[in-house]
Amino acid sequence: MKRPGPLLTLLAGLVLGLFLLTLNATTGTKNAASSTVSQSPAPSPKTSAPPSPTPSPSRTSVPDADYAGRTKDDSAAIAVSLRDGKAIAYFCDGHTKESWLKGDVEDDGALRLTGKDGARLDGTLEEGRRISGTVDVGGTHQAFTADRAKKPSGLWRATATVRSAKIDGGWIILKDGTQVGIVTRDGEPSPAPRIDPETGAVTVDGQQLTARPATP
Template structure:
């Protein structure tokens, strides 16, 4: 009986150990992986709509547009007179030496202050504005070339023209009245030129072969 004591003790210990192993197997929790919730994707905020860019400033002409009016004066060599009338981007010019050389020219005025006029027989005139009261250019009439610088006229000066019939003859007259009162013009009778008689700049009245005519200011 004495030998059975230690065996019983050993057996009891084995049973306790098996019980404890069985208990751990029954109550132990399996590790679980935490469900990782993906964070909601942050949507890119739409970029602000681009504002309308400020348009570049418009280029302005380098030269000044030709002010309307009548410009009169003499050529650089003092041989002839020149008159140019500007209105509504159009121009009419008259070049005359007061004896037998003359030409009527016309054309457009450009926004940059330049103009090119043409007339019969290949006549031409090119000019550009200088400041606000002058035109500088060159007129070509026949075989002659006439540089000029002419000023914007006052009321007393200007460009005049008359067309009529006197004693059965066709009359064509052109006059340039200069600022100092001098008049340069040609009167044609049936195409034959001669120095024009004086006109009254205030009324345009002129007497041709005993008959009174009216010379009118020239505008484009």
């Protein structure tokens, strides 16, 4: 009988080859699966949108406007300018007594303004149409009413140096066109010359100046 050695060797080689092919296929599938899992992107963390900035509340609900009028005894004029919750006022008798006052405007329209030498104005804005109250200047206590003004009515001011003297002029233009004002020269008051209500031009001691609407 012939020995089956070569045949058995061939069969054993075929079986071993099939086993190795099966092993490689299985290993490749596992590696591919592992590669797929490792390359999967991590879920993005949830982010919340930043809160919208809260708008700053308006300092006051009182509208910007100008007011001009007279004291109850008609001896002096007064003008008030309101801007962004601030107020400036000017009291003037057109001769020698005047005062600049300033302060805040409350949300309810109340004004508490103060000036030099204890000057004080207490007033109330009435529906945006007028300001009524009292003013204390130079030892006098007077009631006043100032109606809402339209340009050129309202409060005007000019400052300059003329012939080495410091000039400070204030004017109140009323709705009927009347002007009440004082110019001080180095602190000495005197009646103010008339200004041009359209341009604010005014001549003081031979020099032309320009008065401008006064605001806080």
